[in-house]
Amino acid sequence: xxxxxxxxxxxxxxxxxxxxxxxxxxxxxxxxxxxxxxxxxxxxxxxxxxxxxxxxxxxxxxxxxxxxxxxxxxxxxxxxxxxxxxxxxxxxxxxxxxxxxxxxxxxxxxxxxxxxxxxxxxxxxxxxxxxxxxxxxxxxxxxxxxxxxxxxxxxxxxxxxxxxxxxxxxxxxxxxxxxxxxxxxxxxxxxxxxxxxxxxxxxxxxxxxxxxxxxxxxxxxxxxxxxxxxxxxxxxxxxxxxxxxxxxxxxxxxxxxxxxxxxxxxxxxxxx
Amino acid sequence: xxxxxxxxxxxxxxxxxxxxxxxxxxxxxxxxxxxxxxxxxxxxxxxxxxxxxxxxxxxxxxxxxxxxxxxxxxxxxxxxxxxxxxxxxxxxxxxxxxxxxxxxxxxxxxxxxxxxxxxxxxxxxxxxxxxxxxxxxxxxxxxxxxxxxxxxxxxxxxxxxxxxxxxxxxxxxxxxxxxxxxxxxxxxxxxxxxxxxxxxxxxxxxxxxxxxxxxxxxxxxxxxxxxxxxxxxxxxxxxxxxxxxxxxxxxxxxxxxxxxxxxxx
Amino acid sequence: xxxxxxxxxxxxxxxxxxxxxxxxxxxxxxxxxxxxxxxxxxxxxxxxxxxxxxxxxxxxxxxxxxxxxxxxxxxxxxxxxxxxxxxxxxxxxxxxxxxxxxxxxxxxxxxxxxxxxxxxxxxxxxxxxxxxxxxxxxxxxxxxxxxxxxxxxxxxxxxxxxxxxxxxxxxxxxxxxxxxxxxxxxxxxxxxxxxxxxxxxxxxxxxxxxxxxxxxxxxxxxxxxxxxxxxxxxxxxxxxxxxxxxxxxxxxxxxxxxxxxxxxxxxxxxxxxxxxxxxxxxxxxxxxxxxxxxxxxxxxxxxxxxxxxxxxx
Numbered sequence: 063x064x065x066x067x068x069x070x071x072x073x074x075x076x077x078x079x080x081x082x083x084x085x086x087x088x089x090x091x092x093x094x095x096x097x098x099x100x101x102x103x104x105x106x107x108x109x110x111x112x113x114x115x116x117x118x119x120x121x122x123x124x125x126x127x128x129x130x131x132x133x134x135x136x137x138x139x140x141x142x143x144x145x146x147x148x149x150x151x152x153x154x155x156x157x158x159x160x161x162x163x164x165x166x167x168x169x170x171x172x173x174x175x176x177x178x179x180x181x182x183x184x185x186x187x188x189x190x191x192x193x194x195x196x197x198x199x200x201x202x203x204x205x206x207x208x209x210x211x212x213x214x215x216x217x218x219x220x221x222x223x224x225x226x227x228x229x230x231x232x233x234x235x236x237x238x239x240x241x242x243x244x245x246x247x248x249x250x251x252x253x254x255x256x257x258x259x260x261x262x263x264x265x266x267x268x269x270x271x272x273x274x275x276x277x278x279x280x281x282x283x284x285x286x287x288x289x290x291x292x293x294x295x296x297x298x299x300x301x302x303x304x305x306x307x308x309x310x311x312x313x314x315x316x317x318x319x320x321x322x323x324x325x326x327x328x329x330x331x332x333x334x
Numbered sequence: 335x336x337x338x339x340x341x342x343x344x345x346x347x348x349x350x351x352x353x354x355x356x357x358x359x360x361x362x363x364x365x366x367x368x369x370x371x372x373x374x375x376x377x378x379x380x381x382x383x384x385x386x387x388x389x390x391x392x393x394x395x396x397x398x399x400x401x402x403x404x405x406x407x408x409x410x411x412x413x414x415x416x417x418x419x420x421x422x423x424x425x426x427x428x429x430x431x432x433x434x435x436x437x438x439x440x441x442x443x444x445x446x447x448x449x450x451x452x453x454x455x456x457x458x459x460x461x462x463x464x465x466x467x468x469x470x471x472x473x474x475x476x477x478x479x480x481x482x483x484x485x486x487x488x489x490x491x492x493x494x495x496x497x498x499x500x501x502x503x504x505x506x507x508x509x510x511x512x513x514x515x516x517x518x519x520x521x522x523x524x525x526x527x528x529x530x531x532x533x534x535x536x537x538x539x540x541x542x543x544x545x546x547x548x549x550x551x552x553x554x555x556x557x558x559x560x561x562x563x564x565x566x567x568x569x570x571x572x573x574x575x576x577x578x579x580x581x582x583x584x585x586x587x588x589x590x591x592x593x594x595x596x597x598x599x
Numbered sequence: 600x601x602x603x604x605x606x607x608x609x610x611x612x613x614x615x616x617x618x619x620x621x622x623x624x625x626x627x628x629x630x631x632x633x634x635x636x637x638x639x640x641x642x643x644x645x646x647x648x649x650x651x652x653x654x655x656x657x658x659x660x661x662x663x664x665x666x667x668x669x670x671x672x673x674x675x676x677x678x679x680x681x682x683x684x685x686x687x688x689x690x691x692x693x694x695x696x697x698x699x700x701x702x703x704x705x706x707x708x709x710x711x712x713x714x715x716x717x718x719x720x721x722x723x724x725x726x727x728x729x730x731x732x733x734x735x736x737x738x739x740x741x742x743x744x745x746x747x748x749x750x751x752x753x754x755x756x757x758x759x760x761x762x763x764x765x766x767x768x769x770x771x772x773x774x775x776x777x778x779x780x781x782x783x784x785x786x787x788x789x790x791x792x793x794x795x796x797x798x799x800x801x802x803x804x805x806x807x808x809x810x811x812x813x814x815x816x817x818x819x820x821x822x823x824x825x826x827x828x829x830x831x832x833x834x835x836x837x838x839x840x841x842x843x844x845x846x847x848x849x850x851x852x853x854x855x856x857x858x859x860x861x862x863x864x865x866x867x868x869x870x871x872x873x874x875x876x877x878x879x880x881x882x883x884x885x886x887x888x889x890x891x892x893x894x895x896x897x898x899x900x901x902x903x904x905x906x907x908x909x910x911x912x
Contacts, residue, residue: 230698231761231768231887254885262886263761264621266768267638271622292695294771297637388808414810425802427665428855438801441794442810494809 087194088148088170092141094133095152097176099124100318101186102150105199113144119312120320136160142167148192152176177260179243182206182317202319209322212247221250221332223276223307224269224300229289231263240317241278248328250276270297276332278307280315307331337402338363339416339498339530340387344396347386356382357554359396362547364530366497369521371533371541374551375575380534381422383551384502387532388417400498414442418491420484422502426475432486433471436461439493461492464527465519481512485519492523498530499523505537513537517544542566542587550574562587601852605866609647612870616643616877621884642770646876646890647869648778649767649831650841652786654868655861656824656831657842658849659789662796662857663820664726670843671828675733678740679709680832681763685744689751698762699769699833705740706829712736714821724817763836764889767876774834781830785823786865792820793857800855838891840898841868847905871897 092113093099099118102111108123115133118124130144131137135156141149141164149164151157153173161171172192174185183203190199223245225235235241236257245252253272254264277300279287286306295301309331313324340363347357357379364370372380385391386398389405398405401416408416418439439461440454462468465485470478478486484504491499501520505513521544523529535541541548542562550558550565552574558565566588568581578593617629617639624632656671663669683705684698692701716732717724748756795816798806807813831838849863875893882888 228761229768231766231889233761257885263889264885265880265887267634267880268621268885268887270634270638271624288693288695288697292769292771293773294638294641294769297633390807410807410812411810414808417808419805419808421802421805421808423802424805425665425800427800428850430855434856438798438809441798444794446791490809 085170086147088146088192090144090146090148091193092130092144092146092149093118094130094136094141094150094157095176095316096120097182097316097318098150098152098174098185098189099127100316100320101182101189101202102193104202104319105186105190105193105195107189107193107195110193112146113141120318138163138167142169148172150174150189176317177238178240179206179210179317179321182319182321206319206321209247209325210243221276222253222272222274223250223278223332224253224272224274225278225280226269226287226289227261227280229287229292229295232266232269233261233263234269235261240321241314244314244321244325244328245278247325248332250328250332266294266297270299273299276300276305276307278309278328280311281308282310282312284308336365337399338365339401340364340405340532341399342383342387342396343399345383345386345393345398346395347382347391347393349382355554357386357393360549360551360554360556361396362549362559364498364532366528366530367524368547369524369531369533369545370547370549371535371545372549372551373535373538373541374557377553378551379554380551381502382554384419384500384532384534388419388500389413411442414494414496416496417498417500418494418496420487420491420499420501420504422506424487430475431471432467432473432475432478433458433462435475436471436486436490436493439490442494457495458493461489464492464523465489479512480508481515484508484512484516488516488519496529498532501531501533501535503534503536505535505540513540520544538566538571539589542589543585566590602863605863605870609866609870609873612873612877613643613647616646616873619877619881621880621887637772638770641772641775642767642876643873644775645770645778645834646767646873648775648782649835649838650845650872650875651865651869652778652782652827652831653838653842653872654845654849654864655786655789656827657868658846658857658860658864659792659796659820659824660842661846662799663817663824664730665800666726666730667847668843669730670839671824671831672837672839672842673730673733673737674825674828675709675713675736675740676706676825676828677763677832677837678737678744679705679707679712680829680837681705682740682744682747683708684762685747685756688756689747699774703829703833706825706832709736709740710822710825710829717821723814724821726817729821761889764891766879766887766889766891767835768887769834778830778834782827785827788819788823789827790858790861792816792823793861796820796857797855836891838872838894840894840902841872844898844902844905845871848901 089110090112091102091110093102093111094115096118099111099114100120102108103121103124111127113130114124114127116129117132130140147170149169149171151161151171151173153175157173161173164171174188175181176185183206186199186203186206190196225241227233227235234254236259237255238258239260242252242255253274281287286304289295290301313320342360342362345357345360346355348355360383362370372383374380386393387405389408392406400408437458440450440457443454462471465488467482467485467489470482504516508516517540520531524531547560548562548565549556557574558570568579571579571590578595579590580593582589582591617635620639622634624635629635653671660671661667661669680702683701687697687701713729713732713736717729719728795811798809798811803813845868846864849860849867853859853863875897876890879888879890879893
C-alpha cells in the first residue's frame with residue numbers, strides 16, 4: 063500500500079508543468095506576442111498555432127488563426143478556450159502573473175525574454191525544443207545570430223539618428239531596445255545610445271542639441287509625422303529639413319526573423 | 335410726511351411646498367429714530383419677515399418697500415448704502431483683525447477698482463467709536479468675547495453709513511452684561527444718529543424696555559402691534575406663548591415674569 | 600518688502616529656466632542660441648503663465664466654495680480634458696493642434712455639465728454641489744477614458760496618459776502667444792471679484808447684505824477659474840498641487856484680502872512651475888521627469904508643513 067502511494071507521488075511529481083523539462087512536443091500552441099508567432103511559423107510550427115493576438119499579422123497565414131485578444135493583459139479564458147498545451151508569453155511582470163493563472167488550470171506556459179536581437183536565437187531554440195523542431199529552429203537561430211555579428215557597412219558614412227516614438231512628451235529609444243541595434247547594424251549611430259532603458263522621455267532641447275541627422279518614426283505612411291508641423295519641433299534641424307525615416311510598424315515594431323530585412327530597409331532609407 | 339425707511343403693507347408669503355403661509359397680512363413702517371422690535375415664538379415668521387423686507391423674497395400679496403421703492407427692485411450695492419444688516423449667523427473662514435472686518439462694510443461705497451479713500455477710513459473710525467470698540471481695532475476677531483464680537487459686527491453695519499439698521503436675534507448666546515450692552519448701544523444709535531432700527535429678538539422684556547414699537551407675530555400672523563405697553567399685556571402674552579405670566583412695570587415699560595405652573599389651556 | 604522678494608524670486612525662476620537645461624549652452628552664446636530662443640524662453644514663459652493661472656484659479660476657487668482644500672482640478676475639468684484627448688486619438692484625428700483642442704473641448708464639456716449640476720437646486724449656484732459634481736464628473740470621465748483605452752486598438756493611447764501627467768514639452772511661441780492672449784480676460788475677471796470674494800468669506804447671506812451681487816459673483820468666478828484651468832490642461836496636461844498649495848503659501852504673507860492675494864498667487868504659482876519645470880528637465884538629464892511629478896514632490900511636503908501649522912495654531 064505504502065509502496066503504491068510513493069509510486070503515485072513520484073509519477074505526479076514528474077508530470078509537473080515546467081517549460082524547461084522536455085515533455086511531449088507541443089501540438090496546440092497559443093502565441094501571445096507577434097514575434098513569437100513569426101518565429102513559430104518560421105520554424106515550421108505554424109500549423110500548430112491555435113491562438114494569436116490581434117497584433118500578430120505576419121506571415122499572412124497567421125491571420126487565419128483565431129485571435130484571443132490583444133494580450134495586454136492576456137485573456138485567460140479566451141486562451142483556455144483554444145485548449146492549448148503550450149502558451150508562449152513575453153517575459154514581463156503582468157505576464158508572469160498571467161502565467162501563474164494558466165499553470166493553475168493546468169496549461170503549460172513558457173516566458174521568454176525578447177528585448178534585444180541577441181534574445182532571438184535563444185527564443186528560437188527554446189521554441190524548437192518545445193515543438194520537437196530543433197533542427198529548423200537551430201538553423202534559424204544561427205541565421206539570426208549571424209545578423210548580430212555581421213560587420214557594419216563601411217561604405218555608407220556614419221550618420222546619426224534618433225527614434226521618436228511619441229511627441230508630447232518626446233519619447234526616444236535608448237540602447238536597451240533592439241531598434242538601437244538595428245540602427246547600429248545599418249551603419250547609423252543612435253544619439254541616445256547613452257540612455258540605458260529601451261525608451262525614455264527627454265526634453266525637446268536635448269534632441270535639438272544632439273542634432274541627429276535623421277528622425278526615425280514608426281509609421282506606415284511615407285509623409286512626415288503630424289508633429290513636424292508644430293513650431294517647437296522645428297528647433298530640431300532634422301525636422302526643419304524633413305529628414306524623416308518612416309519605418310513600417312509591422313516590420314520594425316518587433317524583433318523577429320525578418321530583422322535582417324529591417325536592417326536592409328533602414329540602410330536603403332539612410333542612403334537616400 | 336417723509337417716506338418711511340421701510341414699509342410692509344399686508345405682506346403675505348408662503349415658501350414653495352409649505353402647507354401654510356410663513357407670513358400673512360403683516361404690516362409695519364419704520365421711520366428714522368424709530369426702534370422697531372419684532373417678536374414671536376419660534377416659527378412665527380420673523381426671519382422670513384426680514385428676507386421679504388430686504389427684497390430677498392418677493393411677497394405673494396402686499397408690498398415691501400424701502401425708501402418708497404419696492405424692496406426687490408433695489409440693486410444689492412445700492413441697498414447696502416441705505417440698510418446695514420447684522421444677520422444671525424456668519425462664517426469666519428479667515429482670521430481677520432477687527433478693523434479689517436469692519437472695513438468690509440465700506441464695500442457698498444467703493445468703486446470697482448478704487449482704493450479706500452480718507453472718507454472710508456473716517457467712516458470706519460466713526461463706526462468703531464460709536465460701538466465702543468475702537469480700542470479693539472488691532473485685535474484678531476477670534477480673540478474677542480461674544481459680546482465684543484457682536485458689537486464689532488454692528489460696527490461693520492454702521493460703517494456702511496446706513497439709515498436703517500436691521501439686526502436678526504443679536505442677543506442670542508450673549509450673557510446678561512453683553513446683551514444689555516448691546517441693547518443700550520442700539521438705543522443710543524437710534525437717538526444720536528437718527529437711525530431706524532428693525533430688530534428681531536426673542537427677548538420680550540428687553541424689547542419692551544428699549545424699543546419704541548413692538549410687533550408680535552404668531553404663526554406668521556400679526557397678533558399685536560404698537561407701543562410696548564399696548565402689546566405686552568398679560569392676556570396677549572399668555573395667549574401667544576401659552577404660558578402664565580405676571581406683569582410688572584419698570585421705567586414705565588411693562589415687563590413679564592413667567593410663572594411656575596403648568597401651561598393654561 | 601515682501602512684494603520685492605516675490606518679484607525677484609519670479610524673475611530669478613524665469614532666468615534659471617532660460618539659463619539651465621539638459622543641453623549645455625554656454626552663457627556667452629545664450630542670446631544667439633536657437634535652443635534658448637525657440638525652446639527655453641517660450642517654455643519658461645508658458646510655465647509662468649500656466650503656473651500663475653493655476654495659482655489664481657486655485658485661490659479664487661477656495662474662496663468660492665469656502666473650502667481650503669479646493670484645487671482647480673477638483674472641478675472635473677481634467678477628466679473631461681483627458682477624455683477629449685483620448686477620443687481624438689482613438690478616432691485617429693491627427694494634426695499638430697488636435698490634442699490641445701480636443702482636450703479643451705472636453706474640459707468645456709465637463710465644465711458645462713458640472714455647472715448644470717450646480718444649478719440643480721434652483722437658480723442659485725450651490726458651491727458644495729459644484730465640488731461634489733466636479734469630483735463625480737471627473738471620475739465618470741476618467742472611467743470612460745480608461746474603457747476606451749482598454750478597448751481601442753491604437754497603441755498610442757497608452758502614451759496619451761503620459762501627456763495627461765503634465766508637461767510643458769509642447770511649449771512654443773505659438774502656444775505662449777495663445778495663452779498670453781487668452782488668459783488675461785479670466786484673470787482680470789477674477790481680480791475684479793477680489794472684494795466680493797472677501798465678503799463671501801462671511802457667508803453668502805452676509806455678503807449679499809454688505810452689497811455684493813452674490814449670484815453674479817459666483818457665476819463669474821466659477822466660469823473664469825474654470826476657463827483658466829481648461830486652457831492650462833489643454834496646453835500642459837494636469838499639473839497638480841500648484842492650485843492647491845500656492846494660495847495657502849501666499850496667504851501666509853499676504854493674508855486673505857484677495858486684492859493682494861490673487862496677484863501674489865499669480866507670481867508665486869508662475870515661479871513655482873518655472874522652477875519645477877527646470878528641475879524636471881535637469882535632474883535626470885538627458886531624461887525628463889513629468890512636471891506633475893515634480894510639483895507633487897514639492898507640494899506634498901510643503902502641504903504637510905502647512906497642515907502642522909494649522910493644527911498647532
